[in-house]
Amino acid sequence: MLPVCETSRIVQYLTDESNAFVASPETVSGVFFPESEAELIDILRSSEEPVTVSGAGTGLTGARVPMLGGTVISTERMRRTVDNGTGISLERDSPAGAVRIHLDESRQHARVAPGITLAELDTVLPKDLSYGPDPTERLASLGGTVATNASGARCFYFGPTRSWIDGLRVVLADGDVLVLRRGACAADRDGMLRFRSESGKEYCVKIPNYRMPQVKNAAGLYSKDGMDLIDLFIGSEGILGIFSEITVKLQPAESDIVADLAFFRSEADAQEAVGRLRAVKERGILAIEYFNGNALDFIRDQYPEMPHNARAAVLAELKSDGLKNMDFLADLLKKHGVLEDWCANNPFDRRKMKEFRHSLPDSINSFLKQHDSHKLATDIAVPVAEFPAMMDRYAETGCRFAEKYPREGKHWVLYGHVGDCHAHFNFITASEDERRFARTLIAELAEFAVSVGGTLSAEHGVGKKTLLIGGKNVPYLQLMYGVSGLREIARVKKALDPGTRLNAGNMVPGNY
């Protein structure tokens, strides 16, 4: 298979939605568009060039950006699973090309090709089945979401992508294929994972020896005593292999979900309501999302019906449980001085509520692009006991930034998945000076989060992100796991990709 080499096509693969990393077109020799695993293997075996894997390009960490040059392999045409005689084939036409998945007879799993998007999976699944993870960006590819262990609002209740993956076919850098099933291979007492590829080649990999933080986490290769081999690959940001097929778990679609968007006159009122809701998760609280006053102001033009005095909002999704939970919620909101709430109890209104949530990151990303700026945001999660202190740090940081650069317009916005003590602090910068200062403030927030047992990436992965500390660019994972942690990741990578061909620069920059 030949790559596409026109510069006009190549440039579409030189950045991602972060807009913070841009590769040079001269260093990229072409983009391959395999449609099947066989074509993918063929591409990998036909050259020894460095390869960067691209999903849908919605990532926010530069992970799919070929900063070191070489070739790009886009999975966007890998849209149809192979008919291997098992499962029911479900097909749907789409402007991007037909989609085909295979549903197993018990309807608890589906085999899915890596290039289809989350939105396409929703449309091809029968209406009474659903896939749990709900990252806000529905145009992300399945492969990309597995590679980043993506999360969404409902991951508060249903867990991140990792909890929903039961099988993977992985093509290694040399074209060898691993067929991974959850439960088939676990690390032994010495932390060794021993397995064979489809061709019979034997592998023995010792898991990384660092301890991961005990919070929602998507930073670095997974490591845990007795861990499953498949978990090493989920969240591996394409540095170990390329997913050619993914087996996802399914669940009956929830029919009695209610979404409630409550507006508060102060951030303190909203945060107290969040704490109360988080504590009663077992009642069926699926998601707790937060918007601070600046975040509401950012989308106020699109939603003029918002109460004018609202300075924070909480979007909760919950099982109505025969309306019992609705009475409970109404009572809770009243106690915390809610100004007004919008309730959605049918699919159409719930979609509108999701659009409200989605409109915020979308508007921020478009605003930054239009103003020739780029994303400078956190993806931090901390333990529950530390979350109030983290929220105070965010507020102080925002004030310091605004005081140092007085001007028109918003300086910062805070929103996110606060059920999991996970918020995105976004700087809205207007100059290089501001961006430099913002980076030192992000490093301070990161140092605090790590010191209290948190993570720097709860859902986006780390890609090529660095922190500006003492005038130097320090890799995200160095702050979390030290230089020895970077070496551990490099060691695992070399066991599966000895030539360091795949996605070099993700997680671990340079030579370790």
Ligand SMILES: Cc1cc2nc3c(=O)[nH]c(=O)nc-3n(C[C@H](O)[C@H](O)[C@H](O)COP(=O)(O)OP(=O)(O)OC[C@H]3O[C@@H](n4cnc5c(N)ncnc54)[C@H](O)[C@@H]3O)c2cc1C
């Ligand atoms: C508006 C907006 C909202 C967002 N909201 C969320 C959110 O709620 N939760 C969340 O987690 N993220 C969110 N994101 C980030 C982004 O959507 C996710 O990181 C997503 O998982 C990236 O998927 P992608 O297909 O776009 O991957 P890309 O950006 O193309 O690539 C991401 C990584 O996956 C690797 N990869 C892609 N396909 C494969 C494959 N088949 N095999 C191996 N590696 C592969 C790439 O090499 C790269 O390392 C948001 C982004 C935007 C723009």
